[in-house]
Amino acid sequence: MSGPQVFPGLLGRPPSLTALAVALALGALEWVGVWALVHRGRERPRPTLTGPEVAGVTLAFVLSGILTAAAVDLVQAPLQLAVNRWMVAHLATADPLILTFPAVLLSGLVQEPTKLAAALIGAAVARRRPGPADPATVLLYGGAAGLGFGVAEAAWVLTIVFEAVPSLGAGAIAWPLVERVSATLFHLAATGLTFYLATLGLRQGLAGLALLSVAHGLLNYGAVSLSFLVPGAGLLIEAFVALSSVGLTLVLVAVMRREPAKTQEDDKQ
């Protein structure tokens, strides 16, 4: 009733220009939206960035896309395959909710650390001083790294979807696009939070990374579980992913709004 499924890999399939453009536009819109929410009714941070800061943000974005895609291809996918094979060979159950759990959870454990690494490398290149990050810094480095992979993943998914349009019709774009809106927002918020917590100290950084990695895995597991539990309920799955992503974004916004924004005086000093 179904043949073997082979993961073609993110790196092995270059995205189309259209898909990349749509994914970039989507990411930019989301970043602007989160930036506006964080700074609503507050003094806006300075609009200009120095050369090293531009380089750092760009590096966080690009590195996250490449590093996380490589981690998905070279670490996550083989690890998931091995874990799944072990579960199938050793557990006397065919319940997909049990069999898929560890493999799906692995997605967060691989992707969140690599996105955080890209954000920290970008911040280091920008010669950001150690210490707790202000909202603008969090959104610049954490947000850029989150979006780096979010956009790469969205471009990859949309490339496949756009290729299927001639046979499936334009309607086939709707669900994957809605899903990518939510997933990209989740990546932005999750990496924003892990980056912020990492700047508070090693303990908070590790705790935050562990928690966000598990939350990421749970989000994916929730979507997979719902597809088994409520067959054909695409809307419910998208609603679950969207609510989780918006919920996490609101956490990021709330945390950032508690942080005083950097002022012109801070800059002068």
Added chain:
Amino acid sequence: MTNPGLRRSRCRRPLGAVCAVAILSGLMSGIMLTAPGCAPKAESLLLSAPWKPGELSRLEVRSATSGAPVADWLIAVRATADGRGWVLQNTVTAPQGEESSAVELDGTTLAPLRVDFTAKGQVEASYTALYGKGRCTVEATVGGKKQSGQVRLPSGPYFDNEQVVATLRAFPLAEGWKTTVAIIASRSVQKVQVEVKVSGTEEVSVPAGTYRCWVVEFPQLRQKAWVAVEPPHQLVRYVNEAALTESVLVEYSEGSQP
């Protein structure tokens, strides 16, 4: 961008963020665990083979979008050499190549005992799956490379992927009937527990004739089968929404008395 030495004093509560994420994760888990439609527990299945040795069914596989024929699907039934079991032979022939599987079944339970599969054409592959006590072992050759794998068998009723559609005819189908079965996908060394249910009856006209059919659904797999209500319960129509194909019975011959 920030000079920590010059930052204003603030009450920093990093645990707040951690707690909020923890609460959010808890909520996500809660939604997952309380979601409706949990698969029912497996029941024992009493199957009775409706076919005779030598039975042949030929189905035409069509594209669900264009309706164009894409493959020919032949299902042949024969008795095993000792006469105590059955062999279901599936052959799917398409312009891209041919897939053929022979599934040996236990004569009483119709549980799979052995699967021999070959694919020729775009993909050259073959495998043998042996069902033993509690385990199914698969030895495969794919593109000249040897591979092997194991599946621990579940305690409830299970069927091999290569037999399950044809074996539906032996299920005690009735209005409102449903059960849960485990499908062992020997070709991908996977297993999945799925719900099977009868959603009603429909009169279906296909090239082989018009039949009153049970509509049997695999909701998780997005597949439906139309099985004739009257014996020998032919597989009249089969729709795979995931693969976008529809198969219809074009030819049927009953075979001989056992």
